[in-house]
Amino acid sequence: MPTNHRVKLASRPAGGLPQPANFEFDAVETPALTEGQVLVKISYISLDPAMRGWMNESRSYIKPVQIGDVFRAGTAGQVVESQNPAFAVGDYVTGNLGVQQYAVAGAGATDPASPEYLVKVDTRLAPLETYLATLGMPGLTAYFGLLNTGQPKAGETVVVSGAAGAVGSVVGQIAKLKGCRVVGIVGDEEKAEYCTTELGFDATINYKTENVRTALRAACPKGIDVYFDNVGGEILDFVLEQIRLHARIVICGAISQYNNTTPVKGPSNYLSLLVNRARMEGIVVFDNAANYATAAREMAGWIQEGKLKSPKVQVEHGIENFLPALLKLFSGENFGKLVLAP
Amino acid sequence: MPTNHRVKLASRPAGGLPQPANFEFDAVETPALTEGQVLVKISYISLDPAMRGWMNESRSYIKPVQIGDVFRAGTAGQVVESQNPAFAVGDYVTGNLGVQQYAVAGAGATDPASPEYLVKVDTRLAPLETYLATLGMPGLTAYFGLLNTGQPKAGETVVVSGAAGAVGSVVGQIAKLKGCRVVGIVGDEEKAEYCTTELGFDATINYKTENVRTALRAACPKGIDVYFDNVGGEILDFVLEQIRLHARIVICGAISQYNNTTPVKGPSNYLSLLVNRARMEGIVVFDNAANYATAAREMAGWIQEGKLKSPKVQVEHGIENFLPALLKLFSGENFGKLVLAP
Numbered sequence: 266m267p268t269n270h271r272v273k274l275a276s277r278p279a280g281g282l283p284q285p286a287n288f289e290f291d292a293v294e295t296p297a298l299t300e301g302q303v304l305v306k307i308s309y310i311s312l313d314p315a316m317r318g319w320m321n322e323s324r325s326y327i328k329p330v331q332i333g334d335v336f337r338a339g340t341a342g343q344v345v346e347s348q349n350p351a352f353a354v355g356d357y358v359t360g361n362l363g364v365q366q367y368a369v370a371g372a373g374a375t376d377p378a379s380p381e382y383l384v385k386v387d388t389r390l391a392p393l394e395t396y397l398a399t400l401g402m403p404g405l406t407a408y409f410g411l412l413n414t415g416q417p418k419a420g421e422t423v424v425v426s427g428a429a430g431a432v433g434s435v436v437g438q439i440a441k442l443k444g445c446r447v448v449g450i451v452g453d454e455e456k457a458e459y460c461t462t463e464l465g466f467d468a469t470i471n472y473k474t475e476n477v478r479t480a481l482r483a484a485c486p487k488g489i490d491v492y493f494d495n496v497g498g499e500i501l502d503f504v505l506e507q508i509r510l511h512a513r514i515v516i517c518g519a520i521s522q523y524n525n526t527t528p529v530k531g532p533s534n535y536l537s538l539l540v541n542r543a544r545m546e547g548i549v550v551f552d553n554a555a556n557y558a559t560a561a562r563e564m565a566g567w568i569q570e571g572k573l574k575s576p577k578v579q580v581e582h583g584i585e586n587f588l589p590a591l592l593k594l595f596s597g598e599n600f601g602k603l604v605l606a607p
Numbered sequence: 608m609p610t611n612h613r614v615k616l617a618s619r620p621a622g623g624l625p626q627p628a629n630f631e632f633d634a635v636e637t638p639a640l641t642e643g644q645v646l647v648k649i650s651y652i653s654l655d656p657a658m659r660g661w662m663n664e665s666r667s668y669i670k671p672v673q674i675g676d677v678f679r680a681g682t683a684g685q686v687v688e689s690q691n692p693a694f695a696v697g698d699y700v701t702g703n704l705g706v707q708q709y710a711v712a713g714a715g716a717t718d719p720a721s722p723e724y725l726v727k728v729d730t731r732l733a734p735l736e737t738y739l740a741t742l743g744m745p746g747l748t749a750y751f752g753l754l755n756t757g758q759p760k761a762g763e764t765v766v767v768s769g770a771a772g773a774v775g776s777v778v779g780q781i782a783k784l785k786g787c788r789v790v791g792i793v794g795d796e797e798k799a800e801y802c803t804t805e806l807g808f809d810a811t812i813n814y815k816t817e818n819v820r821t822a823l824r825a826a827c828p829k830g831i832d833v834y835f836d837n838v839g840g841e842i843l844d845f846v847l848e849q850i851r852l853h854a855r856i857v858i859c860g861a862i863s864q865y866n867n868t869t870p871v872k873g874p875s876n877y878l879s880l881l882v883n884r885a886r887m888e889g890i891v892v893f894d895n896a897a898n899y900a901t902a903a904r905e906m907a908g909w910i911q912e913g914k915l916k917s918p919k920v921q922v923e924h925g926i927e928n929f930l931p932a933l934l935k936l937f938s939g940e941n942f943g944k945l946v947l948a949p
Contacts, residue, residue, distance in 0.1 A: 326882045502873070516881045531844070531873030539858045539889030540668045547881030 266294045267306075267345075270584045270607065271365035274330045278320055280526040282595060285588055287320065288336070301372035303358075303383065304346040309580070309604040310364055311339035311397040312591050313431075314495075317523040326549045327378065335363040336587075339402055341386070341393050342368075351385075358383045359396045364587055366607045377554045390565055391575065398602040399568065399575040400561050403431035406517060406550040407493075408560045411436050413553075414546050415491040415515045419444030422485045424504060427495030428469065429456035431602035432517060434576040435564075436493045437466050442572055445491070448484045450477070450500060452597040459600075464574060478503045491515070497522045498530055505534035512543040524595055577601030608636045609648075609687075612926045612949065613707035616672045620662055622868040624937060627930055629662065630678070643714035645700075645725070646688040651922070651946040652706055653681035653739040654933050655773075656837075659865040668891045669720065677705040678929075681744055683728070683735050684710075693727075700725045701738045706929055708949045719896045732907055733917065740944040741910065741917040742903050745773035748859060748892040749835075750902045753778050755895075756857045756888050757833040761786030764827045766846060769837035770811065771798035773944035774859060776918040777906075778835045779808050784914055787833070790826045792819070792842060794939040801942075806916060820845045833857070839864045840872055847876035854885040866937055919943030 275289040295304060319330045319337055330337050340362040344352045349371050352358065360383045362368035374381030386396045398404060410432075417423050423440040427433040428449025437447045437460065449460040449469045457469035468484040470477055477500055481489070488509035494501055497519025504514070522529045538545060553560070567573035579599050581590035584607035593599040617631040637646055661672045661679055672679050682704040686694050691713050694700065702725040704710035716723030728738045740746060752774075759765050765782040769775040770791025779789045779802065791802040791811045799811035810826040812819055819842055823831070830851035836843055839861025846856070864871045880887060895902070909915035921941050923932035926949035935941040 324882070326884070497878070516878070518881070519878055522878070529875045529878060531875040531877050533871045533873040535873050535877070535887070536839070536858070536861055536864070536871060536889075538887060539860070539891065540666070542668070542889050542891055542894060544886060544888040545877070545880060546886040547878075547884050549881065549884055552884060 266297070267367060268292050269295050269365055269367040271335050271363070272584060272587045274320065274332055274334055274336050276332065277322055282524045282592060283317065283320055283588065288588060290585065295367045296369060298346055298348040298369065299372075301349050302369050303344050303349050303352045303371040305342040305358055305360070305362060305368050305370060305383070306345045307340045307342040307362055307366055307368060307607055309341045309394050309397055310587075310607055311401065312581075312594060312603040312605055313339070313402070314518055314520045314523060314594050316591060317595070326551070335365055337361060337380070338364045339397055340368070341396050341401075352383065357386050357388050357393055359386055359401060360384065364584070364605075364607070366584060377557070378551060391568060394578045394580070394602070394604060395575045397604055398431050398578060399435055399564055399573065402550055403576075403602060404435045404564055405553065405557055405560055406548070407432045407435035407439060408564060409550060409553040409556070410515045410517050410548040411439050411491070411493055414548050415493055415513050417443045417445045417491050421490035422446045422448065422487055423491040423493065424448045424450065424481070424485065424489050425493040425495070426450040426500055427518075427520065428460050428466065429576075429601060430495065431576050433493070433495055434460070434464055434601065435573070438464055438573050440491070441465050442567065446485075448481070450496070456600060459577070472500060478506065481507050488512075493517060494519070496520050501532045502534045505532055505537040508537055508541050508543050510541050510543075512541055514543065514545040516545060516547040520595065579603050581605045583607070608639070609709060610634050611637050611707055611709040613677050613705070614926060614929045616662065616674055616676055616678050618674065619664055624866045624934060625659065625662055625930065630930060632927065637709045638711060640688055640690040640711065641714075643691050644711050645686050645691050645694045645713040647682075647684045647700055647702070647704060647710050647712060647725070648687045649682045649684040649704055649708055649710060649949055651683045651736050651739055652929075652949055653743065654923075654936060654945040654947055655681070655744070656860055656862045656865060656936050658933060659937070668893070677707050679703060679722070680706045681739055682710070683738050683743075694725065699728050699730050699735055701728055701743060702726065706926070706947075706949070708926060719899070720893060733910060736920045736922070736944070736946060737917045739946055740773050740920060741777055741906055741915065744892055745918075745944060746777045746906055747895065747899055747902055748890070749774045749777035749781060750906060751892060751895040751898070752857045752859050752890040753781050753833070753835055756890050757835055757855050759785045759787045759833050762788075763832035764788045764790065764829055765833040765835065766790045766792065766823070766827065766831050767835040767837070768792040768842055769860075769862065770802050770808065771918075771943060772837065773918050775835070775837055776802070776806055776943065777915070780806055780915050782833070783807050784909065788827075790823070792838070798942060801919070814842060820848065823849055835859060836861070838862050843874045844876045847874055847879040850879055850883050850885050852883050852885075854883055856885065856887040858887060858889040862937065921945050923947045925949070
């Protein structure tokens with residue numbers, strides 16, 4: 266039986282960035298399987314901004330992680346033992362298996378959010394890590410959030426924040442596929458360059474070096490029809506100043522606010538929604554579970570036709586590096602989809 | 608030729624409540640009519656929170672009133688002279704004729720927002736002032752805002768602020784017609800009593816004497832499905848804390864913020880939109896101009912069947928009292944639809 270190193274939630278961050286003391290590392294023997302179970306060796310653990318919210322006690326779209334539980338995470342790995350005829354040793358799978366090296370799962374769970382639920386993936390279609398990016402939650406979030414809620418029309422201007430990230434890079438590319446002008450907001454020049462030359466965005470704004478209000482005005486001369494927001498904060502306010510009639514603002518996240526020790530900054534310019542008869546709407550990808558397969562198939566087609574590039578994947582190594590790796594999301598040090606190989 | 612006393616915008620308020628110096632009163636002879644024109648003697652001038660916004664220079668859903676112009680207002684009156692075969696002396700009309708005693712209009716304007724545009728109204732169906740209330744802009748705002756944007760379903764909980772006002776009282780009654788639980792937020796006990804006993808609301812909250820957060824929890828045990836917001840400010844934040852999955856927040860106004868000398872308070876709890884996959888959307892009644900007649904007919908039917916009560920109308924007298932009368936809206940001293948008989 267292999268030893269399984271795990272990361273458990275030891276305490277809730279009091280506010281601000283999570284600290285090492287909030288996590289406990291342990292090692293246990295993987296248990297013997299019972300009928301229907303499989304043992305998965307986890308290759309990649311998805312590191313996502315949403316994880317910060319799961320550390321809090323407060324009610325959200327998903328239950329908080331409980332103190333003492335293995336910390337929740339999307340993962341991709343390979344079946345190394347099986348007592349389930351649907352999964353053979355060697356199969357590649359994804360599931361919410363948590364921050365650990367091995368997991369026992371697969372015993373008939375039907376809820377995709379369950380830590381028992383496994384999906385087989387085809388690594389001939391795309392590399393395993395892509396199933397945590399474009400063909401996983403970030404890509405599906407981009408797909409459903411942009412298309413169902415943002416409803417971009419050809420000729421419209423779409424702005425996306427966190428544009429070089431796992432979600433943002435897919436949002437921008439799908440918006441281009443739909444014939445929109447796409448402006449990405451990023452935090453460094455390398456990411457800006459990547460968005461315009463690799464992903465085909467029309468313009469980018471570096472929020473760390475540019476005046477975002479002025480830069481948006483220059484990049485969006487007709488105003489903003491769709492804003493896909495991953496960051497919140499003052500950028501949301503600058504966008505609200507410049508939206509067009511009947512604009513749609515998709516609230517996907519607010520990474521700038523997750524580690525606040527002060528109250529969240531509400532958008533002071535929200536009355537622009539009234540002036541412009543515009544809409545601001547929150548999205549959570551889980552609501553679209555019934556349509557994941559159709560969406561992933563369409564995106565896999567775009568990838569194969571060369572119309573959609575999978576985001577860069579940045580792999581950090583070692584389960585002991587979980588926290589420093591996660592913190593890169595909040596400092597903006599990661600580039601593209603951040604995963605941990607445990 | 609009768610003398611016409613008028614109120615013109617003399618300067619823009621610097622912030623805070625408008626002051627007497629912002630307005631100029633004058634008196635002019637009414638001009639001789641040319642072909643197509645009618646002279647209307649204005650019986651009632653509608654006083655609306657939106658007027659505060661029209662005093663500002665900033666871009667909004669309608670052009671600011673220009674310095675030196677008669678101040679914009681919805682009005683109801685009677686034709687006293689006519690050079691237009693479509694309007695006879697004695698006809699009752701409504702139009703955006705401004706804060707004055709007489710107006711020349713009727714010469715073929717087709718834009719309902721134009722100060723030339725007149726609509727004949729039937730005072731056998733409802734008293735003239737009702738055409739500035741339930742059958743006018745406030746009622747239409749309630750009708751389209753609630754039904755098209757709020758989309759209330761039977762059994763849902765609808766909260767409305769400014770509940771005893773010209774818009775709020777109609778919102779609450781239509782929500783009751785649709786089978787919803789209706790909770791009104793008001794600023795005094797008399798208004799609360801009126802909402803529950805006269806209008807049939809299920810509960811009210813007096814924001815001046817009650818803890819709104821706690822009171823909402825008690826009045827909306829299942830949470831809030833639709834919030835029709837006329838006031839903004841901290842009440843919007845308390846509501847956001849208590850919305851249900853897929854809630855709809857209709858942003859109709861934010862009277863608590865119009866006279867701010869500090870920046871507008873953005874809703875700190877806006878990320879509740881994400882958690883609950885909820886929507887916040889602004890509305891402006893003018894977008895529904897093509898459907899005004901149908902809506903007014905349906906509401907007139909409800910009035911005749913006794914299902915919809917027209918809001919109380921509070922009449923202030925004397926064009927010289929324009930500003931003190933208007934300020935009652937912001938202090939909450941008015942009760943129901945506030946009009947000025949010039």
